[in-house]
Amino acid sequence: MPRFAELSAYDREIQDIVKYVYHAQIDSDYVWQRARTALLDAIGCAIESVSKSADCRRLLGPTVPGTHVPSGFRVPGTSHCVDPVEGAFDLGTAIRYLDHNDGIAGKDWGHPSGS
Numbered sequence: 001m002p003r004f005a006e007l008s009a010y011d012r013e014i015q016d017i018v019k020y021v022y023h024a025q026i027d028s029d030y031v032w033q034r035a036r037t038a039l040l041d042a043i044g045c046a047i048e049s050v051s052k053s054a055d056c057r058r059l060l061g062p063t064v065p066g067t068h069v070p071s072g073f074r075v076p077g078t079s080h081c082v083d084p085v086e087g088a089f090d091l092g093t094a095i096r097y098l099d100h101n102d103g104i105a106g107k108d109w110g111h112p113s114g115s
Contacts, residue, residue: 056097068081075094
């Protein structure tokens with residue numbers, strides 16, 4: 001795995017993102033409020049996906065059923081406590097599941113921020 005300094009020129013965008021995340025000073029209340037709103041929207045999507053969709057729930061949880069990782073990542077809206085990699089997948093799945101399925105005609109529930 002190359003170190004950050006060894007990344008090739010085509011990775012300039014990635015380097016810029018890393019520099020921003022680690023070094024940018026954000027002093028704007030407006031920016032913090034927008035970030036808070038985006039985070040709450042994402043968590044709302046995850047919880048509503050899990051609570052309303054059996055299909056989404058089937059995608060979540062430990063690779064080996066019944067596994068519980070002490071001090072692991074608690075998947076919002078579930079009783080699952082999984083390793084960090086599975087937790088990242090599960091949270092991303094729950095957030096994006098609703099975003100991709102709320103536009104399907106005939107669904108009786110939708111994006112929490114549109115309610």
